[in-house]
Amino acid sequence: MxxxxxxxxxxxxxxxxxxxxxxxxxxxxxxxxxxxxxxxxxxxxxxxxxxxxxxxxxxxxxxxxxxxxxxxxxxxxxxxxxxxxxxxxxxxxxxxxxxxxxxxxxxxxxxxxxxxxxxxxxxxxxxxxxxxxxRPFLPTVPGRFDGRQLHTIDYRSPRDFAGQRVVVVGGGNSGAQIAADLAYDADLTWVTQRPPRYLADDIDGRALFDAATARRRALEEGRPDTGGVASLGDIVAVPPVREVRGRGLLKASPMFNRLVPDGIQWADGSAAQADAIIWCTGxxxxxxxxxxxxxxxxxxxxxxxxxxxxxxxxxxxxxxxxxxxxxxxxxxxxxxxxxxxxxxxxxxxx
Missing domain, CATH: 3.50.50.60 (FAD/NAD(P)-binding domain)
Structure with missing residues (x-):
């Protein structure tokens, strides 16, 4: 029909x-x-x-x-x-x-x-x-991991990972928030491509919208690109992220270079064991x-x-x-x- x-x-x-x-x-x-x-x-x-x-x-x-x-x-x-x-x-x-x-x-x-x-x-x-x-994106990483692998779309609650060794991959808002969510209940390893860039603690969505609007106006008027939201940082420091960071529980490790059956491994040969990997990779x-x-x-x-x-x-x-x-x-x-x-x-x- x-x-x-x-x-x-x-x-x-x-x-x-x-x-x-x-x-x-x-x-x-x-x-x-x-x-x-x-x-x-x-x-x-x-x-x-x-x-x-x-x-x-x-x-x-x-x-x-x-x-x-x-x-x-x-x-x-x-x-x-x-x-x-x-x-x-x-x-x-x-x-x-x-x-x-x-x-x-x-x-x-x-x-x-x-x-x-x-x-x-x-x-x-x-x-x-x-x-x-x-349409979640998963990067290609050499090696094989035999544990559980999820993407942001699959994550629901820290209760599902209580007592487990969990690797969270991603230095954006989703990665930081899910890492903060897991910090108290799981043995957490947070991995980011580059050191985390937090926005100032007093910045929320209002300032982000203003930054995006200013960028649009600048481009429309032929003025230099202000950089918009990206110029401010990658992670909005929402209250749960600030709390966990303040307790010293939200520390980022550099990106690993391969998967191994029981976890992840860095280029220098050091490794971390994991029961699950959560890919917060966009x-x-x-x-x-x-x-x-x-x-x-x-x-x-x-x-x-x-x-x-x-x-x-x-x-x-x-x-x-x-x-x-x-x-x-x-x-x-x-x-x-x-x-x-x-x-x-x-x-x-x-």
Whole structure:
């Protein structure tokens, strides 16, 4: 069965909902297809102790401020899931789930065809908002480890590793937070590619958004690149990280050069035994559904002008990081590129 609409939004997480909000305001006919069975996007899959970097008022999608969470300065992931669920209802966004998109194809001069496990859709434009969570990156390291290996997406609680020897790999926010989460219950080895770069303790998501905004303005005005968030450091010193670091339990070792059956080994021959390795090594854009369009560029990115794909003007990409809009992978940052994408699509449809 084939259905028809002006715009198909692929992904019902924060980016897809922000796109839906602006499309609805502009009076555009659209549908949101979400592979998850319940609302909340990737926030449903995070570890138990995860909290936002910012207060609720700085973590909101367009149109509706996230309500504060009682007793918490920085809301937890469950609060975000509730907010996204209520956001869908508040704006009566037409989300269909669970619908898994297999591929997007060109269908003549006027349409794109979106093939799913629930039939196909013909649309005059498509917004891809699938994010990165569903495509974890694992580096290639020589050797073999016989213990348990996980990625950030698999980690839930330190209770699962109580009394075990655990290696956490990664010097970003996920690596630091998961290492801090495990520090009291596990025999922890934290490994980073370079010495950890902490942001100042008083910096949270508000300052990060301001830094990203300043960078966008500088680039738009032809001024030198300010460096944005990356210029401030790699790790936001959220309270649990500060606490564990202050107790001397969060010390980083340099990156090892090979795996061994019972752990890891450095170039000088020293080694650490492990029962489990947790790879907090980042993600790549989840774009396999766009492969039929043949648009993939370097580093897995599709070249864009703003959010619009250069090789297919009917396609917009939203929420994958700075290459699809400054801070577009954040709750507060996705609103502006979502608005711009919706306006461009309305102009295209006209």
């Amino acid at each position: 084939t259905s028809y609409t002006d715009v198909v939004v692929i992904g019902g997480g924060q980016a897809g909902l922000a796109a839906g909000y602006h499309l609805r305001r502009l009076g555009v006919d659209f549908v949101v297809l979400d592979a998850q069975s319940t609302p909340g996007g990737a926030w449903q899959q995070t570890w138990d102790s995860l909290h936002l970097f910012s207060p609720a008022s700085y973590s909101s999608l367009p149109g509706w401020l996230m309500p504060a969470q009682a007793g918490e300065t920085y809301p937890d992931a469950a609060h975000v899931v509730t907010y996204l669920s209520e956001y869908e209802k508040r704006y009566e966004l037409p989300v269909q789930r669970p619908v898994r998109v297999g591929g997007v194809h060109r269908d003549g001069q006027a349409h794109l065809r979106v093939e799913t496990d629930a039939g196909s859709w013909r649309a005059r434009a498509v917004i891809s908002a699938t994010g990165t969570w569903w 993600f790549r854009p989840a774009l396999s559904h766009l492969a039929p369009l043949g648009l993939r560029g370097t580093r897995g990115h599709i070249p864009t002008d703003g959010t619009r794909a250069l090789g297919e003007p009917r396609l917009h990409l939203l929420g994958y990081g700075d290459w699809t809009g400054p801070a577009s992978a954040t709750l507060i940052g996705v609103g502006r590129p979502a608005r711009d994408a919706a306006r461009e699509i309305r102009a295209l449809l006209a």
